Amino acid sequence: MKEDRLYEDIKYDISDLKTALVAGGYDRAADLPLCKEHLDELASLADTYGFEVVAKEPCSIRTIDAALYFGKGKIQELKEKAEKVGADVVIFDEEISPNQQRNLEKIFKRPVIDRTELILEIFSQRAQTKEAMLQVELAKSHYQLPRLKRLWTHLSRQTAGAGGATKGAGERQIEIDRRLIRKRISKLNREIKEVQRQRETQRHARVRSGIPTFAIIGYTNVGKSTLLNALTEAEVLMEDKLFATLDTTTRKFILPNHQEILLIDTVGFIRKIPHTLVAAFKSTLEEAVYTDILLHLVDVNHPLAEEHAESTYEVLKELGSKEKPIITVLNKVDLLQNKTLIARFKLKYPRVVPISAKTGEGFEELMKMMASVVKDLRKVVKVRIPQKDYALVSELMEEGRVITQDYEGNDILMEVEIPAVMEHKVKEYLEDDSPCKSP
Structure with missing residues (x-):
């Protein structure tokens, strides 16, 4: 959004724009509350980017207009x-096509963007690690590719005005830009694969260290960074903004039982994540897939706290993380009036702890539960593995922490700490004196 653009003959520099109107559609009257909730989130996104939101407009829509998204009458009202x-x-809260965007800008005589473009720009502002920056640039490149005509229309008009019969300067520039962007996309994909390979190596090193890892997950602005700071006294950026944290942050922490753990802060979830941003968004959440335990933080004061929790579980399911131990942490209980909400959460989820990251209320109970889950997380086993099953040895070395290793004839004797979920794989190889051997 930093580049200059032309809407008819009026030139705008988007970075200089200050005020925004946000608009979204709903089909039935029953959908109006949800539409307003989405517009509130969109307004928060706009505020995060730096816009002052001067109006929020929910619009009734029966069918999507191919040229303008909303009908002409509604567009005139919005103008x-x-x-x-x-x-x-x-x-616009909805993703609009390049053609709709061009048509709307001609009518409004001002820039028109959608949720996708706005989030892309916020991601650009917030990305700090190499992978986050690469993923954002890749998403932006895919988004810009079908919209090049929007940036070069003025050159085509100038050529046409001069009576040019061949391709206009705008068309030629579009073809050049398309080739450059496609080339850039290929390069970005290669670079991302290399960064992911390096990160995979780092993860394996972390697993071999034997230190349990917790990922703090949840919706944007629920207090994840506040919790991390309170537990570890780390100076992590805290803002009343969506996506205050885009990259993952890792800190060491010692539980009261002297167990050392790693705490990982992650990007906040949002609803209606645009499909062009899924890869960039999920790349920042991948750490949650590879951690041992999830701390699912919920703003218990939010009117849609239960819906947010459900949405988070859906994302975890997509990421393949739903089977991990999850502690549901209900934050901001110091402000909660309706205590029955805590009871509802406890009925629905197995491990629920109400806390206040700001005051420290509930921290003792939270740390006890964290220690309890860690205790059940990994098991020490003694195994005798024949040489023909050496693939299992490699897997144990990859996923576990080897304490001792010896050889006896063609057998490999190992004492190894492994994730509890791997117990079934070593069951037939357990030694009689293994801690996990059934009597």
Whole structure:
């Protein structure tokens, strides 16, 4: 959004724009509350980028207009509203096509963007690690590819005005830019694979260290960084903004039972994640897939706290992390009026702890539960593995922490700490004096 653009003959520099009108659609009257909730989130996103939101407009829509998304009458109403409140930019909650975007900008005489473009720009602002920056640039490249015509229309108009019969300067520039962007996409994909390979090596080193890892997950702005700071006294960025944390942050922590653990802060979830951003978003959540335990933080004061929890579990299911031990941490209980909500969470989820990351309320109970889950997480086993099954030895060395290793004839004798989920793989190889051997 930093580049200059032309909407008809008016030139805008988006980075100079200050005020925004946000708009979203709903089909039935029953969907209006959800539409308003989505617009509230979109307004928070706009605020995070730096816009002042001057109007939020939920719009009834029966069918999507191919040219304008909303019907002409509704678009005219939005145009008049934008002019009345002095909105510099109009932001649509739904993803709009390149053609719709061009048509809308001609009518509004101001920039029109959608949720995807807004989030891309926020990701660009917040990315700090190499992989996050690469993923964001890749997502932006895919997003820009079908929208090149929007950036070069003015050159085509100038050529046409001069009576040019061949391809206009704009068309030629679009073809050049398409080739450059496709080339850049290929290069970015190669670089991302290399960074992911390096990160995989780091993860394996972490597993071999035997230190249990916790990922703090949850919706944006629920207090994840506040919790990390309170537990570890780490100076992690805390803002009342969505995506204050985009990259993962890892800190060591000692539980009261002297167990050392690693705490990993992750990017906050949002609803309606645009499909072009799924890869970039999930790359920042991959650490959650590879950690041992998940701390699922919920803002218990949010009116849609239960829906947010459900949405988080759906994302975890997609990531393949739903089977991991999960501690549901209900944050901001110091502000909670309706205590029955805690009871509902405890009925639905197996491990629930109400806390206040701000005041420290509930921390003792939380740390006891963390220690309890860690205790059940890994097992020490003694195994005798024949040489023909050496593939299992490699797997144990990869996934576990070898304490001792020896050889007896063609057998490999090992004492190894392994994830509890691997117990079934070593059952037939257990030595009689193994701690896990059944009597």
